[in-house]
Amino acid sequence: MVNVIETVDLTRRFGELVAVDKLNIAVDHGEIFGLLGPNGAGKTTAISMLCTILRPTSGTAKVSGFDIIKEANQVRRSIGIVFQDPSVDDRLTGRENLFMHANLYGVPSSKQKTRIEGVLKLVELEDRADDILRTYSSGMRRRLEIARGLIHYPKVLFLDEPTIGLDPQTRGHIWTYIKELKEIHDMTIVLTTHYMEEADRLSDRVAIIDYGKIVALDTPNKLKKALQGDVITVSTKDAEKLSSILAEKLDIQKTRIIDDKLELVVQDGESFLPKVVETAAENKMSVEAVVLRQPSLEDVFLHYTGRAIRAEGSNERRGEAAIRRRAIR
Amino acid sequence: MTEIRGLYILWLREVKRYLRDKMRIISGVVAPILWLFIFGTGIRFAGAIGNLNYQQYLFPGIVGQTLLFTSMFIGISVIWDREFGFMKEILVAPVSRVSIFFGKMLGDSTDALIQGTIVLFFGTLLGILEAPIMFLQLLPVMVLITFGFVSLGLTVASFIQNLESYGVVVSFINMPLFFLSGALFPVHGTDVPNWLQIASNFDPLTYGVDALRQITLGPEWQPLYPFHYNVLIVLLFDIAMITIGTLALSRRK
Numbered sequence: 047m048v049n050v051i052e053t054v055d056l057t058r059r060f061g062e063l064v065a066v067d068k069l070n071i072a073v074d075h076g077e078i079f080g081l082l083g084p085n086g087a088g089k090t091t092a093i094s095m096l097c098t099i100l101r102p103t104s105g106t107a108k109v110s111g112f113d114i115i116k117e118a119n120q121v122r123r124s125i126g127i128v129f130q131d132p133s134v135d136d137r138l139t140g141r142e143n144l145f146m147h148a149n150l151y152g153v154p155s156s157k158q159k160t161r162i163e164g165v166l167k168l169v170e171l172e173d174r175a176d177d178i179l180r181t182y183s184s185g186m187r188r189r190l191e192i193a194r195g196l197i198h199y200p201k202v203l204f205l206d207e208p209t210i211g212l213d214p215q216t217r218g219h220i221w222t223y224i225k226e227l228k229e230i231h232d233m234t235i236v237l238t239t240h241y242m243e244e245a246d247r248l249s250d251r252v253a254i255i256d257y258g259k260i261v262a263l264d265t266p267n268k269l270k271k272a273l274q275g276d277v278i279t280v281s282t283k284d285a286e287k288l289s290s291i292l293a294e295k296l297d298i299q300k301t302r303i304i305d306d307k308l309e310l311v312v313q314d315g316e317s318f319l320p321k322v323v324e325t326a327a328e329n330k331m332s333v334e335a336v337v338l339r340q341p342s343l344e345d346v347f348l349h350y351t352g353r354a355i356r357a358e359g360s361n362e363r364r365g366e367a368a369i370r371r372r373a374i375r
Numbered sequence: 376m377t378e379i380r381g382l383y384i385l386w387l388r389e390v391k392r393y394l395r396d397k398m399r400i401i402s403g404v405v406a407p408i409l410w411l412f413i414f415g416t417g418i419r420f421a422g423a424i425g426n427l428n429y430q431q432y433l434f435p436g437i438v439g440q441t442l443l444f445t446s447m448f449i450g451i452s453v454i455w456d457r458e459f460g461f462m463k464e465i466l467v468a469p470v471s472r473v474s475i476f477f478g479k480m481l482g483d484s485t486d487a488l489i490q491g492t493i494v495l496f497f498g499t500l501l502g503i504l505e506a507p508i509m510f511l512q513l514l515p516v517m518v519l520i521t522f523g524f525v526s527l528g529l530t531v532a533s534f535i536q537n538l539e540s541y542g543v544v545v546s547f548i549n550m551p552l553f554f555l556s557g558a559l560f561p562v563h564g565t566d567v568p569n570w571l572q573i574a575s576n577f578d579p580l581t582y583g584v585d586a587l588r589q590i591t592l593g594p595e596w597q598p599l600y601p602f603h604y605n606v607l608i609v610l611l612f613d614i615a616m617i618t619i620g621t622l623a624l625s626r627r628k
Contacts, residue, residue: 056533082439094430097467098467099466099467100459119469119471120469122467129460129463129464131460131463132458132459132460133459133461133462134460134461135461136393136459137391137395137396138391142391146384147390147468149380149381149383150381150469151468151469151470152376257511296582
């Protein structure tokens with residue numbers, strides 16, 4: 047396997063803060079590599095360094111065989127990037143934005159027209175191509191940005207939170223595009239996200255990143271399997287009491303209490319579930335709801351970092367802020 | 376080739392954006408009209424400068440002022456681009472920072488020169504610009520004045536983070552450059568205090584306006600410096616500002 051991206055102790059500090067801490071990853075040719083972590087985990091900083099817009103404090107990386115520090119121009123020629131924040135010119139039309147990008151990346155004039163038509167078709171924006179971008183919705187702008195990242199047929203495509211702040215339908219669309227792209231253009235894709243579902247659905251491998259460090263790296267399935275068990279969530283006011291009683295009687299791998307919810311990781315969830323309800327009834331505790339599910343990436347994240355990815359709630363708010371930024375222009 | 380194409384496309388972008396913004400074009404012409412027709416008429420009947428009427432004296436000054444003000448304020452486009460993320464799209468492209476700077480600088484200069492050319496037509500309305508050949512003589516000087524100030528504006532913009540401060544800082548730079556340049560009143564001569572004469576020598580616009588006057592007024596104007604000397608000073612200013620501007624834009628975090 048050829049590594050399209052290889053980082054060696056890639057580090058970036060901002061004053062005291064170590065945003066990316068000795069990152070060592072290798073991305074194979076043709077895979078979709080997901081970087082999953084909360085905002086502030088260092089995902090965008092890592093990607094910015096790989097795209098040569100931010101200089102590493104120490105360490106380095108190679109992207110499609112070129113050094114990001116010494117051969118920045120070659121790196122730029124071989125990559126495409128869709129930034130987290132909007133980066134289109136909203137006074138120009140969709141087609142003009144694409145045309146400008148094609149010229150900045152040296153796409154031969156003879157091929158520009160067909161390629162522009164091609165990417166417009168892919169993101170289903172052909173009939174809006176000659177409208178000024180101000181009249182686009184945020185989802186349409188996002189799609190245009192993805193189209194733009196493809197015009198020069200990059201070997202590696204970086205997608206920084208590609209669906210942040212978008213409605214579920216548009217998000218689904220964009221996921222489909224991303225998968226199609228990989229198939230059609232034989233591209234390697236690096237994706238950052240804080241949406242579990244996105245990482246799960248798209249990535250061949252996921253790296254969970256927290257405080258600038260990789261805490262786990264594997265395929266989504268293997269990461270989930272590593273948890274070895276099912277998750278039972280019990281909503282009850284007596285979470286702590288129930289937890290200690292259950293722990294005495296039964297075999298539980300892991301317990302966690304979040305607000306009025308008791309979370310249990312157990313070997314065989316289906317046979318365990320009735321016992322939980324029985325125990326609660328015996329002890330006259332009121333149980334509002336019991337949910338049994340297979341572990342998700344969210345649980346994996348919780349397992350490795352000790353906290354929920356959206357614990358602060360700030361992620362959603364940032365998504366909203368991004369929409370607002372797009373809207374006010 | 377890629378570099379040239381990148382430069383061209385960035386130039387095209389600036390010009391397209393400008394031509395689509397009708398308000399900007401109109402508002403950019405209002406100030407010179409006020410200066411030439413109201414201020415100019417008022418002062419004209421209050422007195423004359425030598426053997427010239429005031430509007431004849433003022434006209435090249437207002438051409439210079441228009442170039443200075445539009446050139447400097449256009450630098451704000453850098454801050455807009457940064458604020459709205461478009462700058463990242465440019466900076467991550469495989470085009471050298473020199474081409475990026477020149478594309479932007481030439482695009483912004485084109486916008487400022489269109490503005491300056493509109494003002495030239497007011498000169499014909501006032502009967503100051505009679506020979507069409509003067510347009511052709513004025514244009515190269517106007518180009519030189521514009522390059523320097525656009526580059527200065529872009530330099531200032533690459534150090535300033537927000538739109539509000541940019542307006543304040545630019546006004547702070549524009550006003551002294553305008554007043555000291557001799558655009559409105561003579562800054563050299565026996566009646567002018569020494570400090571004002573000295574200060575005006577440090578203003579690149581002084582030489583630009585003087586060169587413009589040499590063209591529009593011909594032998595009626597007593598130049599401060601020989602024409603080639605004026606042009607040389609403005610050219611040196613351009614080279615210095617373009618160099619600094621390119622470096623300022625190339626700073627990498």
